[in-house]
Amino acid sequence: MSVVLTEEVDGVLVVTVNRPEVRNAINTAAAEGIAAAMDELDRRDDLTAGILTGAGKSFCTGMDLAAFLAGERPSVPGRGFAGIVERPAEKPLIAAVEGYAVAGGFEIVLACDLVVASREAVFGLPEVRRGLVAAGGGLIRLPARVPSQLAAEWALTGAFVPAPRAAEAGLVNRLTEPGGALAVAVELAAAIAANGPLAVRATKRILAESRGWPADEVFERQRAISEPVRASEDAKEGATAFREKRKPVWRGR
CATH class of the missing domain: 3.90.226.10 (2-enoyl-CoA Hydratase; Chain A, domain 1)
Incomplete structure (x- = not known):
């Protein structure tokens, strides 16, 4: 076994x-x-x-x-x-x-x-x-x-x-x-x-990495991780599903 x-x-x-x-x-x-x-x-x-x-x-x-x-x-x-x-x-x-x-x-x-x-x-x-x-x-x-x-x-x-x-x-x-x-x-x-897979992965990454970021770079470094998620098909699906009052169908892209 x-x-x-x-x-x-x-x-x-x-x-x-x-x-x-x-x-x-x-x-x-x-x-x-x-x-x-x-x-x-x-x-x-x-x-x-x-x-x-x-x-x-x-x-x-x-x-x-x-x-x-x-x-x-x-x-x-x-x-x-x-x-x-x-x-x-x-x-x-x-x-x-x-x-x-x-x-x-x-x-x-x-x-x-x-x-x-x-x-x-x-x-x-x-x-x-x-x-x-x-x-x-x-x-x-x-x-x-x-x-x-x-x-x-x-x-x-x-x-x-x-x-x-x-x-x-x-x-x-x-x-x-x-x-x-x-x-x-x-x-x-x-x-x-149940949440957007791209958003979950990016959220974990920011939580893990941000503790070591210089204070004057935190938002710039966060944007580099979060903006691709914001521009994803999943982000559009999440907003559309909220407007249509249904569960989102995530594609991971």
């Missing part, structure tokens, strides 16, 4: 790491499978958003240490660890989290745009407890997702953070009952996929 499963649901690509016997720890095959799924999500015009989840009772516990000791490197050129942390999908990606999302597993979550988590989910970067550094993007992305003092505390202590506390800090978008994360993530993804 494949270590990474994909399923399409109304314009949404659901990607499942399928190694529950090792809490979905990432080996080379899993990294390559996730990278291939991200490539497919980026490439296909009929897909507007994605969901990343894990089979069984855990989201992901990071790198498969047994595979690492056997000589594997669960990284993909151009996308990094797990096929995602250095270059996530260009389209919105939701992490649907049950159980543990720790170490590299938490870094995978942080590479996603939105997080839906069971109340029993647990997050953490415990690398410092093992004399290691969370170098898969966790230290870079976490301060942008929660207050800086909390990011420092969690990273420096290696603490495990329950999902309700993570939600209070603003990391989790939706909390669910145990077993309900994927279903709620599908609902959230469907709300995204």
Whole structure:
């Protein structure tokens, strides 16, 4: 059976790491499978958003240490660890989290745009407890997702953070009952996929890139991304559908 499963649901690509016997720890095959799924999500015009989840009772516990000791490197050129942390999908990606999302597993979550988590989910970067550094993007992305003092505390202590506390800090978008994360993530993804695909993709890009733009260039750089969308057939369709009081039919062009 494949270590990474994909399923399409109304314009949404659901990607499942399928190694529950090792809490979905990432080996080379899993990294390559996730990278291939991200490539497919980026490439296909009929897909507007994605969901990343894990089979069984855990989201992901990071790198498969047994595979690492056997000589594997669960990284993909151009996308990094797990096929995602250095270059996530260009389209919105939701992490649907049950159980543990720790170490590299938490870094995978942080590479996603939105997080839906069971109340029993647990997050953490415990690398410092093992004399290691969370170098898969966790230290870079976490301060942008929660207050800086909390990011420092969690990273420096290696603490495990329950999902309700993570939600209070603003990391989790939706909390669910145990077993309900994927279903709620599908609902959230469907709300995204109902929108214009060009607009969604450009919106994600501006959200991701604008934090590093010089203050005197922000609107010029935003225009370079937003104006092609404004001039698209989809923009005309959106306005026409609003006037005619019907749902728009997006073409992705």
